[in-house]
Amino acid sequence: MSEHLVEVRGLTVEFPVADSYVRAVDGLDFTLEAGKALGIVGESGSGKSTVAFGLLGLHRGTGARLTGSVRVADVDVVGADDGELRRVRGELAAMVFQDPLSALDPYHPVGDQIAEVYRVHRKVTRRAARARAVEVLDRVGIPDAARRARSRPHEFSGGMRQRVLIAMALACEPRLLIADEPTTALDVTVQAQILDLLHDLRAETGAGLLLVTHDLGVVAGSVDHVLVMKDGRAVERGTVAEVLGTPREPYTRALLAAVPRVDAPVHPVDKRGPVAAVAAGTGGAAATSDGGDAAEAPAAPVSGGASAAVGPVGADGDVLLEADGLRREFGRRGATVTAVDGVSLTVREGETLGVVGESGSGKTTLGRMLVRLLDPTGGQLRYRGQDIGALGEKALRPLRHELQMVFQDPVSSLNPRRSIGESIADPLRAAGERDERRIRARVGELLERVGLDPDWYHRYPHEFSGGQRQRVGIARALAPEPKLIVCDEPVSALDVTTQAQVVELLGELQRDLGLSLVFIAHDLAVVRQVSDRVAVMRAGQVVEHGRVDEVYDSPQHSYTKGLLAAVPVLDPTESAARRAARAGAR
């Protein structure tokens, strides 16, 4: 028996693409000692998940070519026969999957699913397996586990489903847990709970942990060693303190720099730097929107032009949009759900209003109402003083182009069967433009404006990366020359570096075009980075709102405090201290 729990030597994985192969992992070596935790960090496409899947031999039958050696708990995964491999899967090493809704079978009760896995590896009766399922469900903190074991996945919240998946991994007491982005789809507070749970379980069972994630904040408090991957290779490795504290490689440094920080904006977005500097001197000067010059020389603002005023906290601009006691209920009589429950807020010209909250807090519903994609069921919505909350579709028409939206999912918010140029041209055509040449020219201009090649009119969404697709989404929102853009989680599906680029683009556009932005996100750090003012939402209500620095540095509401305390930090010692504090609070 070797001393390593996991030993990977010269691992190379290639996937067939058309008639050649694409190398996803390229000569990777690493080991993991029993009971230790290793974090594999990288952006999407770095090959980190391929490594995790390779440990369980999941590449088999997919046509992937794998060379090198992979040993898990002394089993040669590459050479093992099917029976031996099945013993590794679940019995010796168990995977905690990402995206818990699709990772469980929707048709069967969760207890049965765990029992099924247990019975694959242990010769026990159905009844004993069910009992085991209840036991592990109870261990991961599912309240009333015996009853809830009979529920199906859709009857659980996202955090609870993630717990179910961890319970499944625990069922056979494996020596290695492989967690693939276990918290990516979750809110910060739930993320903290899940990470704490994994930490406790590891201490209790002595299992090793391989944590695969794109989020450096997640590894900080959860692992002993970190391996940074890029393009299938290991870029940097070391203890978590070394890699996060004193990174040697430029790539690691860039990755760390791109992480938005909630404690203080280390690298504020472009628009804030120069403008804030000027504002500090003059008490609210204005930037202009006269094209490229402003982009290159933002430190020389031209005064006047009230419509383009970008105040330091937006306090000086005219009120553009005002919500007063805005409400929205869903469902019919007897079974209504109040998604937004009396929200009052203002958006001034040229400012960014951040809206943060956990899933289900009503922030998306609010955002959609602000641009009248959804009709409010109560309260008032005033745009430039005019009540548009109850305006009919026809009367609203002339205002539609001024209120635009950028959606969360750049994949599903673009029609896959239409070229991106056509998608961007849609709002132009809707506005009545018929001249094909002018449309082409304008689309080219917009593509260039968001940093894409103007000649890409005829390309289709699948040809682009996530970040590029989001740029297309932004170009489409810009097309009708709006005054206000509501961005609903515009960067939450993107890697940190791409995220930083898109955030920067939004800031730049705001500065150049004098746009007002409403930036909806669950990520507190990103919101701090981009916003002038922020509103914290919970259960359909704004519990706290004010200037971004005030809210973040001295939160008044206990909910805001809880949210901020749950945000993962990059410093491992700080992270451990916070975990201890959370454990004390429980």
Added chain:
Amino acid sequence: MTGYLIRRIIGMVTVLFALTVIIYAVFYIAPGDPAQLACGLKCSPVQVRQLRGQLGINEPVYLQYAHFLKGVFAGRDFSSGAGVLHCDAPCLGISYRTNEQVTSMILNRLPVTASLALGAMVIWLLLGVGSGLLSVLRRGRFTERVLTSLTLAGTAIPVFIIGLLLLLLFCAYLQWLPFPSYVALSEDPQQWFWGLLLPWVSLALIESAKYARLTRSSMLETLAEDHIRTFRAYGVSERRLVTRHALRGALSPVIALSALDLGTMFGSAVLTESLFGLPGLGKLMVYSVNVLDLPVVVGLVMVTGFCVVVANAIADVLYAVADRRVVLT
């Protein structure tokens, strides 16, 4: 659930009501004189006029329709030249042709079509889902290719060809089976079964091809989903993945399609019924339309419409049972 049923029943009544209105309207517009057709070419104009009066088709169409509705809810009387013929509610009228009550005409033939449709459905579900399942379990191998070709052939060949071939082979040439005929189940279950076996099989062969493809494609779709990967990563065998997890996902579309097929089968198994000489609803429908026997056509449309609506309501309930995420509203 109660609310769902009430809404569903209201919807059903509305659909049936609309169907009868449409049929009456169509018949009113359609060319041809039922009385002339019923009487034959030798009738004098006087006789025809007399017959028109007897049949009640001299009245305006809305009055005819009102009489029809009254018959459904309260029964009605018909004067048939000599005496008065009483028809109890629910009365769908009497045939222009035979003076038989439509209700009893339909009730006499309903068991034939029901036996044919239900029996065929059992076979096509077994065959279709079974071969779909088999082709997924053996995917990429010889068995799958054979099954794919067979199902392709199945969808391409019309029922009267397959039926005729089966008839020739098993009844005429090999003489293993009697020529199909209908004997009521209550009379002699054995004869009922053997008499209907060929019609069932020829209907089911065609239908099952569709189901095999549907089962196969939705199972393959499910197999590509994330939760299958979860169980694969926990050492669950490929066979179990297919039979327990993927098959379950394929059931919903199969249920939905079966309901539609079963419902339409009640009115449109004409070819099979004619080919095998079964006195079912489809045959009656074709005959009645040809001779403009309005009461019979209206009755048949109502009954088949009723079957389609009920089959779909049952499918919706089964759908919600198969997939608990579905909420009946």
